[in-house]
Structures are given as C-alpha cells and as structure tokens.
Amino acid sequence: MRGSICAIATPFLADGGLDLPAFGAALDAQLAGGSQGLVVAGSTGEAHLLDEAEFERLLTFACERVNGRIPVYAGTGEAATAKTVAQTRRAAAIGADGALVVTPYYLRPTQEGLRRHFLSVADAGDLPVLLYNVPTRTGCDLLPETVAGLRGHPRIRGIKEAVSDPERIARLIELADEEFVYLSGDDGSAIHAMLAGAAGTISVVANLVPQLFRQLCDAAVGGNAPGARHCQAMLLPLIEALNVAPNPIAVKSGLAMIGLGADHLRLPLVALEEGVARTRLEKALKGLVSAI
Numbered sequence: 001m002r003g004s005i006c007a008i009a010t011p012f013l014a015d016g017g018l019d020l021p022a023f024g025a026a027l028d029a030q031l032a033g034g035s036q037g038l039v040v041a042g043s044t045g046e047a048h049l050l051d052e053a054e055f056e057r058l059l060t061f062a063c064e065r066v067n068g069r070i071p072v073y074a075g076t077g078e079a080a081t082a083k084t085v086a087q088t089r090r091a092a093a094i095g096a097d098g099a100l101v102v103t104p105y106y107l108r109p110t111q112e113g114l115r116r117h118f119l120s121v122a123d124a125g126d127l128p129v130l131l132y133n134v135p136t137r138t139g140c141d142l143l144p145e146t147v148a149g150l151r152g153h154p155r156i157r158g159i160k161e162a163v164s165d166p167e168r169i170a171r172l173i174e175l176a177d178e179e180f181v182y183l184s185g186d187d188g189s190a191i192h193a194m195l196a197g198a199a200g201t202i203s204v205v206a207n208l209v210p211q212l213f214r215q216l217c218d219a220a221v222g223g224n225a226p227g228a229r230h231c232q233a234m235l236l237p238l239i240e241a242l243n244v245a246p247n248p249i250a251v252k253s254g255l256a257m258i259g260l261g262a263d264h265l266r267l268p269l270v271a272l273e274e275g276v277a278r279t280r281l282e283k284a285l286k287g288l289v290s291a292i
Contacts, residue, residue: 001071001098001130001158001181002199003036004217006206007044009248010058011261018054020061022261026207027065029260033210035070036200036217038062039100042075043137044204044248049266055087056094063095076125077102077132081117088125098128100160100202105138111146122155129155134162134185144171151180158182160202164189173197187239191232194220204247205239208254209288234288241284244277253278254285 008030011022030038040062041047041055050058062072074091076099078084088099101121103114122129131150133142141163150156158181161172169189173196176182183200184193190201200221206213212231219227242250249265253272256263263271272278 001037001073001128001183003221004034004206004210004214005037005039005073005183005200005202006030006035006210006213007039007042007202007204008062009207009252009255009261010041010045010050011252011255012264012266014262014264016264016266018058019261019264020057023058023061024065026255026260027062030206030210031066031069033206034214035206035210036214037071037073037202038066039073039075039202040096042073042100042132042202043102043134044207044251045075046248046266046269047075047077049269052090056090059091059094059096071097073098073100073130074127075100075102076121076127077104079104079107081120084117084121085124088121088127088129092126096127098130098157099125100130100132101125102132102134103138103140103142105140108140111143114140114142115146115149118150118156119153122150122153125155127155128157129153130157130181130183131159132162132185133159136162144168144175147172148175151175156180158199160185161193162186164193166192169193169196169198187235187242191216191220191228195223195225195228204251205235205242207251207260208238208258208285209235212288237284238281238288241277241281244280245272250277250281254281257282257285258289 162185216231
C-alpha cells in the first residue's frame with residue numbers, strides 16, 4: 001500500500017451496462033504508466049451504483065487482467081457493518097489484495113461506533129484493511145485518536161485520508177510506521193502529505209496521466225522536493241479542472257477525451273455539460289498530454 005495508486009473509474013455503456021473492453025484498456029494504461037496499485041469499485045468507480053453481480057464481475061475482470069503485477073484493492077465500504085463484512089469477504093474470495101473501507105456514510109456514527117465497525121471488518125473480512133476517511137462525502141470524520149486505537153490490529157494496515165488540513169496530516173504521520181501506512185486521498189494536497197512523510201497517494205487524476213503522477217509520487221516520497229514541485233506545477237491545472245464537478249463526473253469526461261471509454265454515468269450522476277467547465281478540462285488535459 002505505497003506509492004502511486006489509482007482509484008480507477010468504472011466505464012459504462014450507453015445502455016448502462018459495464019464496458020469491460022474500455023475497463024481493460026484503462027487497466028492496461030495504468031500498468032503501462034507505472035501505477036503501483038489500483039482501487040476497483042471505490043468512490044471514483046461509482047461503487048454504490050453497482051449491484052452485487054457487477055461488483056463481482058468488475059473485480060474479477062481486474063484481478064485477472066492485472067494478474068498479480070500490482071496490487072488490486074477493492075472498495076468494500078457500506079453503510080452497515082454486516083454488509084461491509086460481506087462485501088469484504090466477497091472481495092477476498094475473488095482474489096483482491098486488500099480492502100479500502102470507507103467510513104459508514106449518512107448514519108453519522110460516533111467514534112466508538114466507527115471503532116467497532118472497523119474492528120468487525122478486520123476480524124471477519126478476510127483481507128488487509130485500509131481505512132478510508134472522506135468526511136465531505138460521508139458526513140462523519142474518523143479522528144486520529146480513533147485511528148490510533150485501530151492501528152494495532154494485524155489486518156488494519158493503513159489509512160487513506162482525504163482531509164488536507166496540515167494538522168491532520170501531521171497527526172497521521174505520527175501514527176505511520178512500517179506496519180501502518182498513511183496515504184493521501186486528495187490530489188491537490190498530496191505533494192504536501194508525501195513530502196511530510198505519507199507513503200503515497202490514492203489518486204483520481206492518475207486515471208488520466210498515470211506516468212506523471214507516478215513521477216510526482218516517486219519524487220515526493222523520495223524527498224526530492226524540487227522534482228515533486230515541478231510535477232505538481234504541471235498537474236495543477238488538470239487537478240483544478242477535475243474539481244469543477246463532483247467526482248467522478250469530470251474524470252470520466254477526461255477519460256472519454258483520451259479514448260478510454262465514454263462519459264456515461266448512472267443516475268443521479270450526469271455527464272459534464274458542454275460549456276466553460278468542459279472546455280477548461282479539455283484544455284488542461286490536451287496541454288498536459290502534449291507536454292509529456
């Protein structure tokens with residue numbers, strides 16, 4: 001659970017079905033671009049818009065296509081603990097290397113509820129667990145003191161943290177060691193987290209430019225601040241362009257622009273509209289692709 005890890009999008013056909021040929025091309029692009037891991041059926045992969053059979057089909061396809069060349073992590077977090085355990089066990093049976101488990105959304109559990117939730121998943125899920133905290137989406141915040149109480153479990157291997165506050169970054173870095181990794185979950189602040197000691201980043205923008213994002217991670221994790229800042233300066237217009245709409249709306253438009261599927265989403269998500277936002281994304285993507 002280190003380095004440049006792509007939270008890969010799930011391509012759909014116009015009729016709403018899975019577009020596995022496009023998914024295969026996207027997986028191949030990640031392997032060719034040097035990504036060091038993949039998250040399948042995470043937030044960017046529209047996990048909560050997939051049914052059980054689609055989740056299994058998508059994850060099976062990814063594990064077979066990647067064939068052990070890099071780790072494949074499955075997004076298995078659900079609102080209910082029992083459902084999360086079942087989804088994690090399902091991912092283990094398919095052959096995933098680990099589970100990315102988001103905090104239970106909508107319910108707004110207490111810290112004690114979160115602690116028991118993650119311990120239950122780790123105890124019964126049959127996979128290494130990466131905690132995932134993204135309060136802007138879930139409505140609850142897994143605090144560092146709760147993380148400190150979870151990190152000793154042998155199956156809880158780290159956290160993907162999307163809170164970019166410098167104090168939060170510093171507190172999580174204090175908890176990280178060889179057995180428990182801290183990964184950034186925010187492309188915009190990833191450079192700061194990695195230069196401060198984060199082990200890598202689970203990225204959205206890596207869907208579009210995996211090679212450049214790998215270069216950023218290598219430089220930042222390796223302590224090469226000038227090299228990391230150079231990569232960040234190149235990436236920043238694209239990162240900002242992806243923020244024009246809730247993820248994964250813009251990144252799926254970007255993938256369509258470079259020939260990796262179409263920008264079909266499932267309701268209630270809709271495609272990025274024609275206009276300033278789409279033009280900005282296209283300009284940033286074209287400029288970056290031509291530069292590298």
